[in-house]
Amino acid sequence: MPDDRAIETHDLSKKYGDRLAVDRLNLTVASKQVHGFLGPNGAGKSTTIKMMVGLLRPTSGSLSILGQGVRGDNPKVRRKLGYMPELPRFPKHLSGEELLDVYGRMYGMSKTERKGRIPELIKMVGLEGRGKDRIGKYSKGMQQRIGIAQALISDPELVILDEPSIGLDPVGMVEVRNMVKDIVKSGTTVFFSSHLLAEVQQVCDHVTVIHLGVMRYSGTLDGISSNVFARRRIVIELEKPVDSVLASLKTLKFATAEANMNTYTLHLDTREDVRAEISRAVTGAGGVIVRMQEEGGGLEDAFLSLVGKEGMA
Amino acid sequence: MAQKNRAGTLAAFLAVLYYEFLWNIRKKKIIAIFIIIFAIATVQLAFAPIADAVANPPQTLQANPTFTFDGIAALTGIFLFLVGVATTMNTVSGEFESGTIVPLLTKPVSKTLVFAGKVVAAVTTLLAAYAFLVAYITVGGTLIYGPQDNLNVVPLGILGLTIGSMVWASIALTLGTLSKNSVLAALGSFGFYIGITIAGALIGSFLGASTILFYAPGMGASGTTGACAGLERGGGQTFSTGTDGLASMLMRWVLNPGQVLNFCGFQFRASGAPTTTLLSSDTFANVAFRDLWVSLVYVAGLLLLSWFAFRRSQIAES
Numbered sequence: 345m346p347d348d349r350a351i352e353t354h355d356l357s358k359k360y361g362d363r364l365a366v367d368r369l370n371l372t373v374a375s376k377q378v379h380g381f382l383g384p385n386g387a388g389k390s391t392t393i394k395m396m397v398g399l400l401r402p403t404s405g406s407l408s409i410l411g412q413g414v415r416g417d418n419p420k421v422r423r424k425l426g427y428m429p430e431l432p433r434f435p436k437h438l439s440g441e442e443l444l445d446v447y448g449r450m451y452g453m454s455k456t457e458r459k460g461r462i463p464e465l466i467k468m469v470g471l472e473g474r475g476k477d478r479i480g481k482y483s484k485g486m487q488q489r490i491g492i493a494q495a496l497i498s499d500p501e502l503v504i505l506d507e508p509s510i511g512l513d514p515v516g517m518v519e520v521r522n523m524v525k526d527i528v529k530s531g532t533t534v535f536f537s538s539h540l541l542a543e544v545q546q547v548c549d550h551v552t553v554i555h556l557g558v559m560r561y562s563g564t565l566d567g568i569s570s571n572v573f574a575r576r577r578i579v580i581e582l583e584k585p586v587d588s589v590l591a592s593l594k595t596l597k598f599a600t601a602e603a604n605m606n607t608y609t610l611h612l613d614t615r616e617d618v619r620a621e622i623s624r625a626v627t628g629a630g631g632v633i634v635r636m637q638e639e640g641g642g643l644e645d646a647f648l649s650l651v652g653k654e655g656m657a
Numbered sequence: 658m659a660q661k662n663r664a665g666t667l668a669a670f671l672a673v674l675y676y677e678f679l680w681n682i683r684k685k686k687i688i689a690i691f692i693i694i695f696a697i698a699t700v701q702l703a704f705a706p707i708a709d710a711v712a713n714p715p716q717t718l719q720a721n722p723t724f725t726f727d728g729i730a731a732l733t734g735i736f737l738f739l740v741g742v743a744t745t746m747n748t749v750s751g752e753f754e755s756g757t758i759v760p761l762l763t764k765p766v767s768k769t770l771v772f773a774g775k776v777v778a779a780v781t782t783l784l785a786a787y788a789f790l791v792a793y794i795t796v797g798g799t800l801i802y803g804p805q806d807n808l809n810v811v812p813l814g815i816l817g818l819t820i821g822s823m824v825w826a827s828i829a830l831t832l833g834t835l836s837k838n839s840v841l842a843a844l845g846s847f848g849f850y851i852g853i854t855i856a857g858a859l860i861g862s863f864l865g866a867s868t869i870l871f872y873a874p875g876m877g878a879s880g881t882t883g884a885c886a887g888l889e890r891g892g893g894q895t896f897s898t899g900t901d902g903l904a905s906m907l908m909r910w911v912l913n914p915g916q917v918l919n920f921c922g923f924q925f926r927a928s929g930a931p932t933t934t935l936l937s938s939d940t941f942a943n944v945a946f947r948d949l950w951v952s953l954v955y956v957a958g959l960l961l962l963s964w965f966a967f968r969r970s971q972i973a974e975s
């Protein structure tokens with residue numbers, strides 16, 4: 345049993361009718377870290393997570409959670425797992441505390457354990473004073489908060505959160521981020537999905553990027569910029585437009601060039617520093633450089649290039 | 658973080674049961690069922706005194722030692738149907754409709770346990786509701802109509818009402834599990850009830866108490882203590898022996914096990930009135946026993962089907 349792997353999937357696929365929502369996903373999430381699951385809307389994040397928590401059966405492939413294979417209905421695996429659904433909905437007629445209490449019973453928690461844990465969680469998610477109110481009277485953000493609390497009720501080894509900060513105000517988003525950091529400090533593995541790069545960037549050590557059901561990257565956050573080829577651009581401004589400059593730039597093998605008035609943009613196909621060569625090509629063709637600047641190549645650009653530039657915030 | 662507690666299956670089951678009752682009590686569903694039952698029993702109790710009081714000239718109320726027994730036996734058909742369907746129409750489908758199925762099924766309780774908890778909660782609700790009803794008409798009956806006979810078999814009446822109602826409840830539960838829609842479950846069950854009632858009535862009036870009616874849910878075949886040839890002359894008492902009549906049958910099984918019931922058929926001729934012939938006859942004991950297992954087979958079969966559907970279900974909608 346690989347102790348250091350909280351989640352492992354092998355060629356995990358899910359089809360809805362003819363639509364392939366998740367395509368042969370091979371994902372490994374190491375224990376005791378925060379792993380972000382990033383992708384634009386419709387990427388297949390929720391579908392993957394639902395297979396992990398046993399709500400959906402994989403069309404093909406397999407997965408194991410905390411060293412146990414998940415096939416069919418597996419309550420034993422779920423005992424060590426806390427899950428917060430995307431836009432969770434709970435019995436409206438129960439109060440927040442009652443909800444945590446009844447779910448705590450399902451985890452086999454004793455009365456004393458529940459009594460200790462529930463107020464602690466209510467406080468942690470910022471619902472102090474509202475624990476006795478019915479969930480039906482909660483705002484969207486409060487329902488989200490009770491959703492986080494119920495995922496943590498049993499002090500699980502692995503917490504899976506599907507877009508935990510959707511519906512929260514900016515303060516709430518920061519609070520959730522801090523909660524995630526606290527959870528992982530206590531030795532819990534956190535796997536959470538998001539379509540916000542900024543959010544993932546601030547809490548995760550590791551990240552998996554998925555787009556159209558296909559895994560595009562999985563590894564450390566820092567590794568993205570170096571491993572993922574993000575297109576850099578070099579923008580050159582000349583004193584005045586010169587036709588021969590464009591012709592000369594077009595002969596460069598490592599870039600494609602385009603011109604707009606006296607501004608020339610080169611889309612680089614290389615990671616090397618090629619500024620000297622470019623400058624030589626421009627001056628050789630009779631151009632006078634006023635400004636030369638490199639753009640792109642950051643984390644954001646790496647993500648955009650991973651997900652085909654569309655839909656990534 | 659090691660899990661300090663390893664709850665057994667029993668603890669998980671009790672947690673599911675607690676969840677189910679907590680939810681249903683909070684939704685006031687159980688209270689609504691009790692109110693319906695209370696209202697119907699009150700009408701039963703008050704009918705004769707009011708009728709007597711408004712009669713012209715006013716009558717004095719007669720003592721009626723069989724009021725409770727007859728009252729239980731009279732609870733059939735649409736009443737058992739409504740109470741049963743109200744109890745289970747959203748038991749599973751409501752969880753799908755509200756989305757609460759998602760957090761529920763991701764807790765460490767198996768689907769089988771969740772289903773079992775829901776069924777046990779439904780049976781307990783029906784049992785409690787009918788026990789309350791029978792207690793109410795027993796006490797009320799004694800106060801209004803004097804001491805009551807045969808109170809020893811009244812618990813069997815409660816059991817019969819519960820099982821008879823469970824036949825309809827199981828249909829609603831199954832339709833709800835298959836369709837994941839409470840309205841479809843209720844309407845579908847009602848359609849089934851109407852269909853089976855009309856089909857039963859047609860069979861009953863053209864063929865008589867034919868064997869097929871012994872095995873159909875609902876009112877089933879009518880049996881008479883009189884002779885078939887003498888049916889038109891009003892000899893003997895007639896009893897409905899279907900799953901709806903289970904309470905009455907179980908009570909009579911104990912009181913009158915050897916009493917013979919005749920099941921009569923009709924023969925239509927080209928001219929003249931149809932003749933009545935004896936199709937079969939059996940003792941109360943045998944009829945009640947058959948009625949009991951037919952009801953239980955329906956309940957078990959339907960629950961098995963919906964358990965299977967529930968276990969197979971995937972929760973794709975968020």
Ligand SMILES: Nc1ncnc2c1ncn2[C@@H]1O[C@H](COP(=O)(O)OP(=O)(O)OP(=O)(O)O)[C@@H](O)[C@H]1O
Nearest residue numbers: 360365384385386387388389390391392539973974
């Ligand atoms: N119940 C369903 N039936 C059919 N198709 C579905 C269903 N649920 C999801 N899909 C499809 O599967 C694909 C992946 O959806 P999924 O919900 O997993 O995406 P996601 O990454 O969670 O997106 P979001 O950020 O919007 O939550 C989408 O194309 C979606 O249309």
Ligand SMILES: [Mg+2]
Nearest residue numbers: 389390391430
């Ligand atoms: Mg999603």
